[in-house]
Ligand code: PEP
């Protein structure tokens with residue numbers, strides 16, 4: 001099957017797509033307060049990590065399955081959609097029991113074709129949007145390959161997230177944007193819904209507006225941004241999360257008009 005025959009990429013979600021929420025779901029209270037504040041800022045799709053593949057051992061690896069009923073509760077209470085990362089077929093199975101709306105594949109999973117294939121197989125016949133983050137390393141083919149594996153497994157609602165690339169020499173960004181790579185993806189799949197994740201590119205909150213605006217200027221289709229009710233005390237990625245008020249302010253000031261190219 002030739003993925004290039006896919007003409008109508010459709011995530012089944014409103015575009016531009018703005019997803020915001022904490023790096024990690026920590027406690028029922030943190031989740032409820034963060035979602036309430038984000039809904040107040042007009043956010044309709046929430047993100048939150050449940051299982052967190054961390055680079056180093058002995059870091060917080062997510063609260064796991066016990067977060068799923070908390071998520072179900074905020075979904076019902078605030079009428080929001082909820083996106084989480086899945087990194088194994090077991091995660092998929094567990095998450096589907098609690099009506100999770102959107103899955104994303106993390107940068108540390110996209111690098112591994114066997115992992116990608118296993119997750120894709122576990123989603124066969126399931127109609128759920130899946131967003132694939134770029135691999136941690138600057139390898140466009142690996143990113144394309146992951147999208148192809150999901151497409152070949154029959155998953156129709158596919159999109160991509162640009163979260164930057166690991167780079168030993170970059171002192172400014174946590175992950176270098178290397179814009180030519182997501183733009184290369186757009187050249188290969190012109191219609192693919194492509195989001196930008198400025199949080200994991202920047203690693204610090206002050207740089208986020210500039211990267212988010214650059215993405216929109218480059219015709220990205222949306223953003224995924226980390227936001228936490230109390231970022232300084234977050235259990236993961238404290239330096240890059242925005243308070244919901246600042247997130248709302250950012251979304252209001254970004255210029256979203258698409259430029260014809
Ligand atoms: C995340 O979204 O919190 C995350 C771990 O992202 P990435 O896979 O891009 O590192």
Ligand code: MN
Pocket residue numbers: 023024200226236237
């Ligand atoms: Mn994070």
